[in-house]
Amino acid sequence: MNYKEHAAADCRLIILKVLAQEADHRLNETMLSHVLETFGHSKSREYIRQQLTRLEELSAIQITEAGSIKVAELLRAGLDHVERRSFLEGVLKPSIGG
Template sequence: MSDFLDIMRQHARLIVLRALAAEPNYSHNDGMLLDIAKSFSVDRGRDFLRNEIRWLENVGAVTVRELGGAWIVTATQRGVDHAERRIVLEGVRRPSAGG
């Protein structure tokens, strides 16, 4: 089970980074990111996603600010670089070559 959960976490982290990288301001709130993750069949709840966002923050891939109970998550250059295949962040699924 831990292998599956690890794969799920890596996939969720990539979903977050790719969603943020696709936005002009590199930002989304955690509710939108949760909906995006669900659309990719990563439906483990807000606590799961927030844990993965915090993990990304700890490795310098995103910043988080809280606003009225919501989290505003913004990709850093490091996070965008991973999403666009310029660097590899260990612990984050690698984006496919086709986009």
């Protein structure tokens, strides 16, 4: 895995983990952008949308639109990845206990 692929896989894991922490398992792309910046990933809205689309293709999240904003909702496959019950290709594996 090259650096670009590793960074994308890390962003996807961060997205899944933060969605798992939300009471309703949902966040919009603007909030996800702020979270990614906290973890050192300063990315464009288009980049974040690409990662959300990839996660939706993996059945890890569902994307809905609220006006021009995309909202991600965690699905069972995404939660299973975060909780280490199964793993998704192209998403870093979460560390044990973290």
